[in-house]
Amino acid sequence: MSHAAAQAEPSAPITVPVPLGERAYDILVGRGLIGTAGARIAALGARAAAIVTDAHVGPLYADALAASLEAQGLRISVTVLPPGEATKSYAGLERVCDAVLEARIERGDLVVALGGGVIGDLAGFAAAVVRRGVRFVQVPTTLLSQVDSSVGGKTGINSRHGKNLVGAFHQPSLVLADTALLDTLPIREMRAGYAEVVKYGLIDDPGFFAWCEAHWREVFAGGPERDRAVAQSCRAKAAVVVRDEHENGDRALLNLGHTFGHALERITAYDSARLVHGEGVAIGLCLAFRFSASLGLCPRADAERVEAHLKAAGLPTRLGDVPGGCGTVDALLDAMAQDKKVKGGALTFILARGIGQSFIAPGIEAESVRAFLRDETNTSRP
Amino acid sequence: MSHAAAQAEPSAPITVPVPLGERAYDILVGRGLIGTAGARIAALGARAAAIVTDAHVGPLYADALAASLEAQGLRISVTVLPPGEATKSYAGLERVCDAVLEARIERGDLVVALGGGVIGDLAGFAAAVVRRGVRFVQVPTTLLSQVDSSVGGKTGINSRHGKNLVGAFHQPSLVLADTALLDTLPIREMRAGYAEVVKYGLIDDPGFFAWCEAHWREVFAGGPERDRAVAQSCRAKAAVVVRDEHENGDRALLNLGHTFGHALERITAYDSARLVHGEGVAIGLCLAFRFSASLGLCPRADAERVEAHLKAAGLPTRLGDVPGGCGTVDALLDAMAQDKKVKGGALTFILARGIGQSFIAPGIEAESVRAFLRDETNTSRP
Ligand SMILES: NC(=O)c1ccc[n+]([C@@H]2O[C@H](COP(=O)([O-])OP(=O)(O)OC[C@H]3O[C@@H](n4cnc5c(N)ncnc54)[C@H](O)[C@@H]3O)[C@@H](O)[C@H]2O)c1
Ligand SMILES: NC(=O)c1ccc[n+]([C@@H]2O[C@H](COP(=O)([O-])OP(=O)(O)OC[C@H]3O[C@@H](n4cnc5c(N)ncnc54)[C@H](O)[C@@H]3O)[C@@H](O)[C@H]2O)c1
Numbered sequence: 194m195s196h197a198a199a200q201a202e203p204s205a206p207i208t209v210p211v212p213l214g215e216r217a218y219d220i221l222v223g224r225g226l227i228g229t230a231g232a233r234i235a236a237l238g239a240r241a242a243a244i245v246t247d248a249h250v251g252p253l254y255a256d257a258l259a260a261s262l263e264a265q266g267l268r269i270s271v272t273v274l275p276p277g278e279a280t281k282s283y284a285g286l287e288r289v290c291d292a293v294l295e296a297r298i299e300r301g302d303l304v305v306a307l308g309g310g311v312i313g314d315l316a317g318f319a320a321a322v323v324r325r326g327v328r329f330v331q332v333p334t335t336l337l338s339q340v341d342s343s344v345g346g347k348t349g350i351n352s353r354h355g356k357n358l359v360g361a362f363h364q365p366s367l368v369l370a371d372t373a374l375l376d377t378l379p380i381r382e383m384r385a386g387y388a389e390v391v392k393y394g395l396i397d398d399p400g401f402f403a404w405c406e407a408h409w410r411e412v413f414a415g416g417p418e419r420d421r422a423v424a425q426s427c428r429a430k431a432a433v434v435v436r437d438e439h440e441n442g443d444r445a446l447l448n449l450g451h452t453f454g455h456a457l458e459r460i461t462a463y464d465s466a467r468l469v470h471g472e473g474v475a476i477g478l479c480l481a482f483r484f485s486a487s488l489g490l491c492p493r494a495d496a497e498r499v500e501a502h503l504k505a506a507g508l509p510t511r512l513g514d515v516p517g518g519c520g521t522v523d524a525l526l527d528a529m530a531q532d533k534k535v536k537g538g539a540l541t542f543i544l545a546r547g548i549g550q551s552f553i554a555p556g557i558e559a560e561s562v563r564a565f566l567r568d569e570t571n572t573s574r575p
Numbered sequence: 576m577s578h579a580a581a582q583a584e585p586s587a588p589i590t591v592p593v594p595l596g597e598r599a600y601d602i603l604v605g606r607g608l609i610g611t612a613g614a615r616i617a618a619l620g621a622r623a624a625a626i627v628t629d630a631h632v633g634p635l636y637a638d639a640l641a642a643s644l645e646a647q648g649l650r651i652s653v654t655v656l657p658p659g660e661a662t663k664s665y666a667g668l669e670r671v672c673d674a675v676l677e678a679r680i681e682r683g684d685l686v687v688a689l690g691g692g693v694i695g696d697l698a699g700f701a702a703a704v705v706r707r708g709v710r711f712v713q714v715p716t717t718l719l720s721q722v723d724s725s726v727g728g729k730t731g732i733n734s735r736h737g738k739n740l741v742g743a744f745h746q747p748s749l750v751l752a753d754t755a756l757l758d759t760l761p762i763r764e765m766r767a768g769y770a771e772v773v774k775y776g777l778i779d780d781p782g783f784f785a786w787c788e789a790h791w792r793e794v795f796a797g798g799p800e801r802d803r804a805v806a807q808s809c810r811a812k813a814a815v816v817v818r819d820e821h822e823n824g825d826r827a828l829l830n831l832g833h834t835f836g837h838a839l840e841r842i843t844a845y846d847s848a849r850l851v852h853g854e855g856v857a858i859g860l861c862l863a864f865r866f867s868a869s870l871g872l873c874p875r876a877d878a879e880r881v882e883a884h885l886k887a888a889g890l891p892t893r894l895g896d897v898p899g900g901c902g903t904v905d906a907l908l909d910a911m912a913q914d915k916k917v918k919g920g921a922l923t924f925i926l927a928r929g930i931g932q933s934f935i936a937p938g939i940e941a942e943s944v945r946a947f948l949r950d951e952t953n954t955s956r957p
Contacts, residue, residue, distance in 0.1 A: 283669040294736040322704070325731065325742045325821075349707065354676040360707045361743065439707075 207424040211344070211431045213438060216364040220344060220431070222424040224415075226371035227254060227332065230305075231261035234330055237366055239303040241268040242330075243296040245289055245316035246307040247276040250334050253377055258307055258332065270296035274312070278463050281315050281350045283359075289319035293327070303328050303366070309335035309382070310342035310470070314357070317348030321363035331368040335378055336386025337471055339370040340393075340426035345434040345444075356455065356463070362439055370427070372419050383413060384507050385471025388450070390422050391503060392478060393429035396446050399549030401425055402502075409506050442553075449543040449551050450477030456528035457512075460520050467516045468509075475508035476515070481551075484565050485544040495547045512569050522566045526559060589806040593726070593813045595820060598746040602726060602813070604806040606797075608753035609636060609714065612687075613643035616712055619748055621685040623650040624712075625678040627671055627698035628689040629658040632716050635759055640689055640714065652678035656694070660845050663697050663732045665741075671701035675709070685710050685748070691717035691764070692724035692852070696742070699730030703745035713750040717760055718768025719853055721752040722775075722808035727816040727826075738837065738845070744821055752809070754801050765795060766889045767853025770832070772804050773885060774860060775811035778828050781931030783807055784884075791888050824935075831925040831933050832859030838910035839894075842902050849898045857890035858897070863933075866947050867926040877929045894951050904948045908941060 206223030221233075234242060242262050246255050251273040262269050272292040274280045293304055304327060306316035313331050320329035331343035349360020375383065387409065394402025411418035430447065437444040454470070454477030461467040482499045485491035500510045512519050519525065529540065540559060545551040588605030603615075616624060624644050628637050633655040644651050654674040656662045675686055686709060688698035695713050702711035713725035731742020757765065769791065776784025793800035812829065819826040836852070836859030843849040864881045867873035882892045894901050901907060911922065922941060927933040 283665060287665040290741050291734060291736065294734055294740055318704075322700075322731075322741050322743055324740060325729070325744055347707070349704075352673060352676055354673065358676055358706060359672050359704050361704055362707055 207420060209424055209427040209431060211364075212435055213364060216346075218364060218366055218368065220368040220370060220424075220427045222339070222370045222372065222420050222427065224371065224373040224420070226369045227257050227374065228261055230258055230330075230332065230369055231263070231265035231267065233367060233369065234262060234303060234305070235265035235267060237303065237328070237330075238301060239267060239328070241296060241298055241302040242270075242305050243293045243298050243303070244269060244271045244305045244307055245274070245292070245312055245319070246271065247274050247280065247309075247312050249276045250308045250312070254307060254334065254374060258305070262305075268296075274315070276311070278311060278351070278465060281311050281357075283350060283352075285315050286319060286322075286350050289316055290323050293319055293323045298323065298327050300324060300327055303330055305330045305332060306343075307332045307334065308338070309333065310338045313338050313343050314348050314360070315350060317346075317363055317365065318350060318360050321348055321361035326363065328366045329363070331365045333368065333370055334374045336375055336383055336423070337389055338386075339372070339375070339423050340386060341389045341430060343368050343370070344427050344430045346438070347440075351463075356458065368427075370423055372415070372423055375419070376415060380413075380507070381469065382471075385469045385475075387412065387506055388471040388475040388478065388503065388508055390426050391499075391506075392447075392449055392474065393426050395478060395482075395499065395545065395548055396429070396449055396551045397549050398429060399547075401429075402548050406502050409502075413506075445541065445553050446543055446551055449545070450474045450479075450481050452529055452540070452542055453477035453480040456525050457515060457519055459528040460524060461515060461517070472509050475503045476510060476512065479503065479510040480512075480569065481543060482545055483569070484542070484562070485546070487565050487568070488544070488561070491545050491547055491550075495545070498548065512566075522563055522570060525566055526563055529562070530559070589802060591806055591809040591813060593746075594817055595746060598728075600746060600748055600750065602750040602752060602806075602809045604721070604752045604754060604802050604809065606753065606755040606802070608751045609639050609756065610643055612640055612712075612714065612751055613645070613647035613649065615749060615751065616644060616685060616687070617647035617649060619685065619710070619712075620683060621649060621710070623678060623680055623684040624652075624687050625675045625680050625685070626651060626653045626687045626689055627656070627674070627694055627701070628653065629656050629662065629691075629694055631658045632690045632694070636689060636716065636756060640687070644687075650678075656697070658693070660693060660733070660847060663693050665732060665734075667697050668701060668704075668732050671698055672705050675701055675705045680705065680709050682706060682709055685712055687712045687714060688725075689714045689716065690720070691715065692720045695720050695725050696730050696739070697732060699728075699745055699747065700732060700742050703730055703743035708745065710748045711745070713747045715750065715752055716756045718757055718765055718805070719771055720768075721754070721757070721805050722768060723771045723812060725750050725752070726809050726812045728820070729822075733845075738840065750809075752805055754797070754805055757801070758797060762795075762889070764851065764853075767851045767857075769794065769888055770853040770857040770860065770885065770890055772808050773881075773888075774829075774831055774856065775808050777860060777864075777881065777927065777930055778811070778815075778831050778933045779931050780811060781929075783811075784930050788884050791884075795888075827923065827935050828925055828933055831927070832856045832861075832863050834911055834922070834924055835859035835862040838907050839897060839901055841910040842906060843897060843899070854891050857885045858892060858894065861885065861892040862894075862951065863925060864927055865951070866924070866944070867928070869947050869950070870926070870943070873927050873929055873932075877927070880930065894948075904945055904952060907948055908945055911944070912941070 333343040346364035454473035482496035715725040728746035836855035864878035
């Protein structure tokens with residue numbers, strides 16, 4: 194009956210509302226939230242919960258979560274999947290759906306995703322399709338999932354044609370971002386998530402970017418700055434999602450750094466030993482700013498400031514930083530053209546006029562991207 | 576360039592609107608519609624179409640459909656799957672999703688389901704999840720799919736825990752019910768679909784049931800009565816769907832005959848050599864009426880009239896009609912309890928006060944069902 198997490202004295206969490214009409218929900222951010230999960234999830238009216246987690250996170254936190262739910266009389270099951278991107282597959286979907294059905298989850302009940310973006314995306318997708326939709330709660334355990342993937346309702350799996358190409362929009366009923374869970378996160382994963390935090394400043398909040406430059410050490414170390422960074426990121430993402438839930442317009446801004454980033458992930462065959470998502474994003478953010486500068490859209494000093502900050506936080510910033518290299522310019526372009534942000538053949542980029550001033554730039558010519566990347570590969574490998 | 580279907584001179588089709596707000600669409604019913612598919616689908620603004628069909632239907636109609644689409648400048652692909660319920664699986668989903676991605680279908684483009692309910696449910700589900708949703712058009716080729724599965728937006732696959740347990744609500748953009756395609760349908764499939772036609776009369780339209788008693792032979796033979804029966808069925812289903820798109824209430828009426836029917840399908844292991852869906856429904860309709868009569872809810876004469884009509888049309892009406900038998904009463908009850916219409920443990924049935932007077936009856940005691948089934952198994956096997 195005694196669990197460290199349950200015993201922690203949580204300070205009042207920060208609440209970030211996501212006002213999506215009948216799909217509205219709250220994101221709670223704070224240390225020790227996992228010990229309060231049972232009461233909060235029971236308040237949603239569920240009688241059973243299927244917890245989905247991975248083999249890194251499960252042994253650390255599944256018992257505390259399960260105990261909190263059971264203490265409220267919820268019937269629970271726990272499914273533990275292999276960690277890593279490969280789990281976001283058709284086979285993973287089948288496994289989670291079958292586990293949720295096995296647990297006799299009905300429409301009023303819940304799936305609880307306890308893990309990083311891989312578990313959140315997969316379990317959320319399973320919740321979207323089991324019985325044509327059951328509710329789900331996100332308990333994100335990586336910085337990336339707390340500030341990005343658990344917010345906004347995009348769920349899915351990967352196909353051999355590309356990442357996240359099969360999925361659903363399915364909003365969670367609640368997000369519990371327990372920032373204490375990040376204390377066990379490998380530093381490399383922490384950094385990768387931090388790239389997404391920085392992204393929100395770069396999109397439209399220069400003040401937040403400056404705050405990050407001043408406080409990133411405290412965010413990494415834990416404490417109130419971490420909660421503040423997570424909550425501010427969730428607020429930023431929620432604002433965009435509310436404006437464009439189904440990604441027909443504005444939401445594309447969130448892809449700042451991602452067209453390049455995804456291409457790098459594809460080139461490195463999603464091998465996390467070489468590159469994790471957030472590292473691809475960090476390089477992508479730098480490329481987006483340098484590309485904007487090379488097009489004369491953005492001051493070069495801003496691109497340099499972006500690079501300096503990400504580098505200070507320990508993130509890669511150049512194509513040459515990718516272990517094992519990132520292939521030829523043509524291979525990179527090809528990988529970019531396969532991205533789902535291709536509309537009618539033309540490339541859409543998110544570019545910037547400066548820090549906190551990004552915009553959607555459709556119809557970018559492949560030739561100008563090629564010329565820019567050629568320069569980059571030369572300067573990257575001196 | 577010359578195709579029988581394309582050359583057919585179609586009379587003006589009957590239009591059944593499905594007024595679902597921003598998801599509104601039309602069902603067109605008529606002979607020879609497949610030859611007009613290209614123009615109608617091009618009018619939806621798609622530039623590419625991924626046709627999904629099965630190995631029975633493809634050789635008969637895929638060329639005509641493809642030619643009609645290509646004549647309008649649409650880029651097309653054709654994926655042919657094995658016929659039968661087993662295709663509605665995770666593996667089938669993966670295959671169709673990958674084929675749709677391979678065909679580079681983007682959000683404005685279309686998936687076209689050319690086949691019976693198996694293909695419609697599977698291709699519709701794939702359309703719901705590829706890129707988190709692309710549009711799709713139903714070209715139903717069985718009577719069952721024309722009057723039932725292609726209307727209402729329920730899509731999905733089967734899991735080892737039961738039928739249709741994994742899926743999505745995803746409305747088509749258009750339904751083209753070409754009644755001439757039913758000319759090649761095996762008589763047993765025709766009869767199975769006819770059980771669903773009769774169901775609409777039994778739910779709330781005694782006049783339509785009487786019309787069916789008078790005209791079923793013409794429906795089977797083809798001609799204007801067939802079109803009329805299909806259109807009237809679509810109208811009936813559309814009305815219920817519009818009242819309750821996501822099956823939280825009223826839509827359950829459509830399950831008349833299905834709680835028993837699904838249990839029979841489960842008991843016969845979905846072996847279509849023994850029982851196809853519509854045959855299970857025919858027996859289920861008779862059971863629902865006889866159960867209602869046994870509870871004193873419905874005149875016995877109505878139950879007899881239902882049975883007489885379905886029998887006249889060549890359909891099974893008794894548990895004893897299932898080739899190879901349908902197991903013990905307990906096995907049947909168990910199969911029913913697994914059905915997704917179980918809410919909090921109690922059984923929900925659709926019962927009737929008479930022909931055209933069905934209603935949702937939640938909280939039916941397992942004991943009274945058991946007693947009824949015991950009688951049925953005795954009278955079925957004299
Ligand atoms: N849905 C969206 O909107 C969205 C947005 C961005 C990214 N994503 C997806 O998110 C995924 C990446 O998410 P991620 O970076 O969280 O990866 P992840 O889920 O693979 O987690 C990274 C690693 O950290 C481990 N881990 C997680 N929490 C831990 C903890 N508290 N302590 C110790 N180890 C822990 C995991 O087991 C894993 O090995 C990608 O699949 C990406 O496509 C989705
Ligand atoms: N989505 C819904 O709302 C809904 C409703 C009812 C049933 N269903 C589903 O529908 C499925 C049953 O549909 P079905 O009865 O159409 O089965 P089906 O798709 O398996 O078709 C029956 C057989 O007829 C063949 N066939 C189809 N059209 C033909 C034609 N024109 N000529 C010759 N042969 C043809 C098929 O190849 C198959 O062998 C089940 O999986 C059931 O769960 C869905």
